[in-house]
Amino acid sequence: MSRIEKKFIEMKRRGQAALIPFITAGDPDLPTTLKIMRALEAGGADAIELGIPFSDPSADGPTIQRSSERALKNPISLPAIFQLVREFRKASELPIILFGYYNPFFRFGLDKFASEAAQAGADGVLCVDLPPEESGELKSCTDRRDLDVIFLLSPTSGADRRSLVARHGRGFIYYVSVTGVTGARQTFDVDLRRQVAQVRRATKLPVGVGFGISTPKQAAWIAEFADAAVVGSALVQRIEQAKSKADKVKQAGDFVAQLKRAMTAARKKT
Amino acid sequence: MPLKVPDRRGHFGPYGGRYVAETLMPALAELQRGYATVRRDAGFKRELAYYLKEYVGRATPLYFAERLTRSLGGATVYLKREDLCHTGAHKINNTMGQILLARHMGKHRIIAETGAGQHGVATATVAARFGMECEIFMGAEDVQRQSLNVFRMKLLGAKVRVVESGSRTLKDAMNEALRDWVTNVRTTYYLIGSVAGPHPYPMMVRDFQSVIGREARRQILQKEGRLPDYLLACVGGGSNSMGLFFPFVKDKAVKMLGVEAAGLGLESGKHSATVQRGAVGVLHGSKSYLLQDDKGQVMETHSVAAGLDYPGVGPELSYLRDQGRVQFDSATDEEAIASIRFLAEVEGIIPALESAHAIAVVRRLAPKLKKRQIIIVNLSGRGDKDMITVGDYLGVKL
Numbered sequence: 091m092s093r094i095e096k097k098f099i100e101m102k103r104r105g106q107a108a109l110i111p112f113i114t115a116g117d118p119d120l121p122t123t124l125k126i127m128r129a130l131e132a133g134g135a136d137a138i139e140l141g142i143p144f145s146d147p148s149a150d151g152p153t154i155q156r157s158s159e160r161a162l163k164n165p166i167s168l169p170a171i172f173q174l175v176r177e178f179r180k181a182s183e184l185p186i187i188l189f190g191y192y193n194p195f196f197r198f199g200l201d202k203f204a205s206e207a208a209q210a211g212a213d214g215v216l217c218v219d220l221p222p223e224e225s226g227e228l229k230s231c232t233d234r235r236d237l238d239v240i241f242l243l244s245p246t247s248g249a250d251r252r253s254l255v256a257r258h259g260r261g262f263i264y265y266v267s268v269t270g271v272t273g274a275r276q277t278f279d280v281d282l283r284r285q286v287a288q289v290r291r292a293t294k295l296p297v298g299v300g301f302g303i304s305t306p307k308q309a310a311w312i313a314e315f316a317d318a319a320v321v322g323s324a325l326v327q328r329i330e331q332a333k334s335k336a337d338k339v340k341q342a343g344d345f346v347a348q349l350k351r352a353m354t355a356a357r358k359k360t
Numbered sequence: 361m362p363l364k365v366p367d368r369r370g371h372f373g374p375y376g377g378r379y380v381a382e383t384l385m386p387a388l389a390e391l392q393r394g395y396a397t398v399r400r401d402a403g404f405k406r407e408l409a410y411y412l413k414e415y416v417g418r419a420t421p422l423y424f425a426e427r428l429t430r431s432l433g434g435a436t437v438y439l440k441r442e443d444l445c446h447t448g449a450h451k452i453n454n455t456m457g458q459i460l461l462a463r464h465m466g467k468h469r470i471i472a473e474t475g476a477g478q479h480g481v482a483t484a485t486v487a488a489r490f491g492m493e494c495e496i497f498m499g500a501e502d503v504q505r506q507s508l509n510v511f512r513m514k515l516l517g518a519k520v521r522v523v524e525s526g527s528r529t530l531k532d533a534m535n536e537a538l539r540d541w542v543t544n545v546r547t548t549y550y551l552i553g554s555v556a557g558p559h560p561y562p563m564m565v566r567d568f569q570s571v572i573g574r575e576a577r578r579q580i581l582q583k584e585g586r587l588p589d590y591l592l593a594c595v596g597g598g599s600n601s602m603g604l605f606f607p608f609v610k611d612k613a614v615k616m617l618g619v620e621a622a623g624l625g626l627e628s629g630k631h632s633a634t635v636q637r638g639a640v641g642v643l644h645g646s647k648s649y650l651l652q653d654d655k656g657q658v659m660e661t662h663s664v665a666a667g668l669d670y671p672g673v674g675p676e677l678s679y680l681r682d683q684g685r686v687q688f689d690s691a692t693d694e695e696a697i698a699s700i701r702f703l704a705e706v707e708g709i710i711p712a713l714e715s716a717h718a719i720a721v722v723r724r725l726a727p728k729l730k731k732r733q734i735i736i737v738n739l740s741g742r743g744d745k746d747m748i749t750v751g752d753y754l755g756v757k758l
Contacts (some may be wrong), residue, residue: 145657146526146643148535149381149542155525167655192379193642197656214719219379223369243384246545251385269383270543 092236093185093213094261097137098296098317106135106357109350110298112189112322113329113342114154115140115171116161124333127178129343133182134350139320141214142171142190142329149191149218151273153323155329157323172210179211186238187214187261195228204231214238214261222258229258243289245269245279256293262318265289266301274304274324283315306352313353321349361635365679370559370646373682377673378558380538380645387545391562394398394465399567404460410635411456412571416446416490418453420572422579423738427706428722435589435729437722439709439739440576440604449712449741450572450600451482451553457568458551458728460487464505467549469493475502475530475596476714477509477669478741479553484518494518497537499529502666508747527660530596530670531727534644554597558645562674569603576736577607591616593738594717595688596632596667598674600740609685617725618677621663622690630662634673635688637682648675662748664693665713665742691720692707699723700743713740 101108111130113122117259142159147154175186180345186209193313195203195217207215220228222241232239238261243252255263267282268275279285282299289297299312300320312319328345333337365372378388384462396431397403412418420441429437442450455472462470470487474480480496487494496518502511503522513520521540526532534557541550552561555569573591579589591608593601595618608614623631631637641650643658651659651671663669680686691699701718704710711719718737726735743750751758 146531146535148644150540151539153401162657191642193652193658194656196642197639197652198446206612218381219645221378221380221382223385224377224379242382244381245590246383246386251382255382266381266383269545271539 091184092238092261093188094137094328097185098262098323101136101317106146107316107353108298108318109134109237109309109346109353110137110139110318110320111135112139112141113319113326114143114157114161115174116164116166117157117326117329118160118335118338119164120166120170120174122338124174124177124217125339126329126342129339131182131184133343133346136318137187137347139187139189140171140175142168142188142194144191144194144353147191151269151271151323153274153330154272157326168194168203169206172206173303175210175212185213186211187216188212189216192217192220200228201231202234204237208237209233213236214240216240216264218242220252221239225228225258227234240264241343245285252289252292256295259293259295262298263289263293263298264320265299265316267299268302270301271324272301272323274327275302278302280306286316306348309349310356313356364388365676366559366563371565372676372679372734375678376559376562376646377646378645379642379647380558381542383542383545388558390440390465394461395560395564396462398464398525403504404464408457408635411460412453416452416456417444418571419575420444422576422583424583425707426701428700428727431706432723432726434726434731435552435733435735436731438580438734438736441571442572442734442738442740443709443711443715443742447478447482447485448744449478449482450603451479453571453603454484454553454565454568454599455479455482455486455551459490459492462492462551463490465549467510467547469544469548470551471495471497471548472551472553473497474553475515475533475535475669476665477502477506478667480513480518481509481516483551484513484516487515487518495521495540496681497521497523497533497540499523499527499533501528502530502533505708505733506666506745507751508748510602530666531658531699535629538644554599555602555676556597556644556646556672556690562615562646562676565599566602566606566676569599570606572600572603572738573605573607576604579624580722580734580736587611587614588734588736589615589729590735592619592718592722592735594619594668594740595673595677596633596670596714597672598739602676604736604738605686611709615718617721618686618688619721620688620690621665621668621717622692623662625692626690630661631720632661632669632670633690635677636690643672646675648678649673664696664753667712667714689721691717695720697750700750709739710743711739712743713746715740
């Protein structure tokens, strides 16, 4: 059983929704990323999405685009990111999901990638530009290792796609809350709750919601009906705006703690 | 070599496919269905043929370049005059097809990416003609070097969105267009201008551009009573080359040569020779050759011709290259500029900087061949848009 699966079983038992923060590996540099990851765990994160920077992030809004650009200013490579995961894994059982675009993984060699990622202690892979239809090559390398390939569904996905993703997905299903790119938003479709329920009927996998969640209040609302809330741009923005590296680490930890408190309170209420 | 490519999911052998965000998958399925319907529809074909003739100005001539042929002293050279199309390049063959499709699909907002601005102008033109809202994404660098085309697009009523991210060229314009599409997918038609992108674009754009090759094939049979020995076309994303090549793919005796931009030289690292110097990768929705570093990051490319300055290439060209069916060569910035002057002087035709790359290679190739051998060069666009760039390059202040 993968760490992701175990984590969701544990969350269910505790009656909580998981908080999954997203950060970009290497923004501002890899040693600071390690410290931020530890601060996220201390703040109450239940898993971490570790963004793999890519030169052409066509599904991302300006905040994560800038974050990727900053990360790519230093030399960064998958082996260096695996080393980061290995270092973090020494003292943590928190699930880690590598989140990125397909090309860097493909270029590295999919089998080598799957083997080294699993060995380093990563638990899941999510490529925003890899729908189930094109995932055969990657999955033939990951499925025999403890590495979950996570797929997305969106408000445009119909019943055919829900069942396709339910068939191929592992770990959890990532439901994209809005039709659009990543980035903080003021409001959500009131229909989101119904949409998530629709996904649930198609799958036994846990359902996480992401894209645009930026305040404790929004995260709390998501926690009422989803198994996980993913918070990316709002966190990355705080890291961007904090002046010193120490402050970036502290801001990240504090923000996650706020989100987590709100989510826990929301679940107690219901 | 399998005769039917792409397969149902848009694969050309190992290339092509559909590597996009989940949000776009239903839109691509809708597009595929829409295209499959009109492709077989006699009414749609008649409509497209009507506009290609009356509005675009087809058929374009297959012109025997007599003085060029004599001055090179070898093969007989014909120019397929796509530069004579309305708006000045082959791009409108495809935008006309796609705008009619968009209309059939009930979409009213059109977006497109552009490099040299030719596809942007061709899109803005047909959007104006059919009364549709139009936004064109263009890299800041290209906006600067193709200011004339920016003005044309605005005059045609399109909104030009200047893209400041990444290398500020065509690839970044395409990223931004994808971001817009994913946000407005329910109302918006994304009109891709090259044989790149996710399925069904590479196939569909190829089909719409194939009018070039179908005409050329018929014309050369009329004029010479036989097929040509060589086809020559410049390759950025690959739309004009696929348009010329495709109707000849099964004619094994016809050699096909794609000309990539060598920029400052293939060894300089500042070029756009994707097929010759790239490695297989995934960008903008399909798998194909890609100029990338060893970590899978897309490299910044260079060419004096904005329309060739792109790190990717259409998946079908990668496939045909692996099959040995299409060969590749390249021309530098300097050779392209020199070829503009050359063609202007010998034939009174000023080619686009992109097309001048193909002229540069015909200058090397023709003298090695015999007079009875025939070369068709796709003169994909005219050079009016490039006068400021060429002037700068030659140190002439306009």
